[in-house]
Amino acid sequence: MKRLIKGKVTNFNFIIFMVFYGLFIGCRNGNSKETKGQSEDSIEVVDRGSPAIGNPADYMVAGKRGYEQYCLSCHQESGSGVSGLNPPLKNTEYVTGDKNRLLSIVMLGSNVGLKVNGATYANAMPAFDYLRDQEIADITSYIRNSFGNSAIPVTIEEVAAMRKVN
Amino acid sequence: MISRNHREYLIAYKRFILQLCLLLLVTACGEDKKEPEKPIGLKGSHDNAGLSLPDGFEALKVADSLGNPRHIAVTSKGGIYLKLREPVEGHGILYLEDTNGDGVAESRDGFGDFAGTGIYLTEDYLYASSDESIFRYPVDSDQKVKAASVADTVVTGLISRRQHATKSFTLDGKGNIYVNIGAYSNACQEEDRTMGSKGMMPCPILDSAGGIWQFKIDKRVQSYADGKRYATGLRNVVGLDWDRQSDHLFVMQHGRDQFNTLYPEMYDTKTASELPAETMYMLNEGDDAGWPYIYYDQLAGKKILSPEYGGDGKKTGGENALDPVVAFPGHMAPNALLFYGGDMFPKKYKNGAFIAFHGSWNRAPEKQAGYMVAFVPFKDGKPSGEWEIFADGFSGAEEILNPDDAAHRPTGLAEGPDGSLYVSDDAGGTLFRIFYNGNEEAD
Numbered sequence: 333m334k335r336l337i338k339g340k341v342t343n344f345n346f347i348i349f350m351v352f353y354g355l356f357i358g359c360r361n362g363n364s365k366e367t368k369g370q371s372e373d374s375i376e377v378v379d380r381g382s383p384a385i386g387n388p389a390d391y392m393v394a395g396k397r398g399y400e401q402y403c404l405s406c407h408q409e410s411g412s413g414v415s416g417l418n419p420p421l422k423n424t425e426y427v428t429g430d431k432n433r434l435l436s437i438v439m440l441g442s443n444v445g446l447k448v449n450g451a452t453y454a455n456a457m458p459a460f461d462y463l464r465d466q467e468i469a470d471i472t473s474y475i476r477n478s479f480g481n482s483a484i485p486v487t488i489e490e491v492a493a494m495r496k497v498n
Numbered sequence: 499m500i501s502r503n504h505r506e507y508l509i510a511y512k513r514f515i516l517q518l519c520l521l522l523l524v525t526a527c528g529e530d531k532k533e534p535e536k537p538i539g540l541k542g543s544h545d546n547a548g549l550s551l552p553d554g555f556e557a558l559k560v561a562d563s564l565g566n567p568r569h570i571a572v573t574s575k576g577g578i579y580l581k582l583r584e585p586v587e588g589h590g591i592l593y594l595e596d597t598n599g600d601g602v603a604e605s606r607d608g609f610g611d612f613a614g615t616g617i618y619l620t621e622d623y624l625y626a627s628s629d630e631s632i633f634r635y636p637v638d639s640d641q642k643v644k645a646a647s648v649a650d651t652v653v654t655g656l657i658s659r660r661q662h663a664t665k666s667f668t669l670d671g672k673g674n675i676y677v678n679i680g681a682y683s684n685a686c687q688e689e690d691r692t693m694g695s696k697g698m699m700p701c702p703i704l705d706s707a708g709g710i711w712q713f714k715i716d717k718r719v720q721s722y723a724d725g726k727r728y729a730t731g732l733r734n735v736v737g738l739d740w741d742r743q744s745d746h747l748f749v750m751q752h753g754r755d756q757f758n759t760l761y762p763e764m765y766d767t768k769t770a771s772e773l774p775a776e777t778m779y780m781l782n783e784g785d786d787a788g789w790p791y792i793y794y795d796q797l798a799g800k801k802i803l804s805p806e807y808g809g810d811g812k813k814t815g816g817e818n819a820l821d822p823v824v825a826f827p828g829h830m831a832p833n834a835l836l837f838y839g840g841d842m843f844p845k846k847y848k849n850g851a852f853i854a855f856h857g858s859w860n861r862a863p864e865k866q867a868g869y870m871v872a873f874v875p876f877k878d879g880k881p882s883g884e885w886e887i888f889a890d891g892f893s894g895a896e897e898i899l900n901p902d903d904a905a906h907r908p909t910g911l912a913e914g915p916d917g918s919l920y921v922s923d924d925a926g927g928t929l930f931r932i933f934y935n936g937n938e939e940a941d
Contacts, residue, residue: 404863405759408902414902415902415925416583441689454661456661456691
């Protein structure tokens, strides 16, 4: 009988210990989260690479002008598109990947609800085959090298070849 | 042997220590916890949830991290239904409850696996739409959806081709349901949004889209053959409401895009950012608002022939087309309309219209506009004054160049049983509640 009660007392002490331990850990976690957040904020990796040297390529100037006239109203100044309506031009293989696929979307348009990074977009992409080969090469080269993108520019010959195929 | 007295003492001692521990736990960690048994009443958050409001109004966030809530509905007990554009964890409808009256929702439930925009609550049913169909769930006397209830399909087979696919709807309280079937096109060109492409004559889209269709609430699985085209020539309507004062359907049309991109010789970027008007129409059966043949120029106060149909930016047209009752600046994307019947707000708001503007995307390269809730005073079913901004600051920035930079985009409106105005936001996933705490008398 005595041993039994003694056992209960031990359990009881254990419960009290656990409660205090829980209290300690629980309140401590809240604090530690805060300090963690602060430390993440304070670490800012600043490495923007070396500054660009020389003048930007011609296509960056001419392509930007074309982009502003024909593309910007939907895909936006930042190339981020509009959620649910117009797809982004940054961080997507559709822009930086296969040139022929990009050229066919630009020149033939697209109204099939392409999935870009897991999301679909409602608006139709018109065909821009009425633009000159040089304009199309400039604009596609510009978007492949803007908004954080970096990809080999498109040549006027590649646009001409695409026009022949279609 | 331990005496009986000693054992009782031990038990009492243990109980005392345990209670002490519990007290410690509650007081030590409970600093940022609410006390549920003591309702503190409605009080706006210190910054009114970031919103700027007229004098005497306050706001708070009911909930956030809600996904993409579109239209909303509030029960007679203050429970809130939200229709989600994309299901979250398999739920396309959320149900929130604020159990302690502080305005902040404590409980969150979900059901219905379909994506969509429209939701509407009556005493007997909760109606909700996908992009093709309208469903309804039976509700109990507190307007809560009965557990494990299965939705009935009221309407189905509506055209949904991505562009303007959402099916907003409302009821007239007389057995009819009115649903928007948006045009899957910008301006009914042969090639959508393509420079130099002509407008189709007549526009073939209008036989099954680009208008409001009427169906019955008490028939199941209706489609085009069971309903009728109530009004046509509406490009896309997201916000609509039945006005009990005039006993009429009112709709907010999303005006067409891209005047400058498609017709740079007629419209410069500044003009194209302002035109055409976002229009409010009061509809009667058989009305035609004129899309795609005309648009409304709020600066000239005229219906102008669309450039796809021979217009030059000045030629008027649409002699038989409806005139809007209110014309707002272009591209602000009116996503909800609500006639206010509550008794909480000052009397100028009674029976007036609130409009939630989602905010523009195609004013670029000009800065974007909208991202606010507007108000239009009404008297005897007609606007009785100019429209004004009611709640602003949703975007969280002075200037928005790109809509994805906006913190919040107003999308849905609902009136609570106490007269509070609820505003949903499908970009930041927040639900706002706006209420009046001033001294002005309500009607």
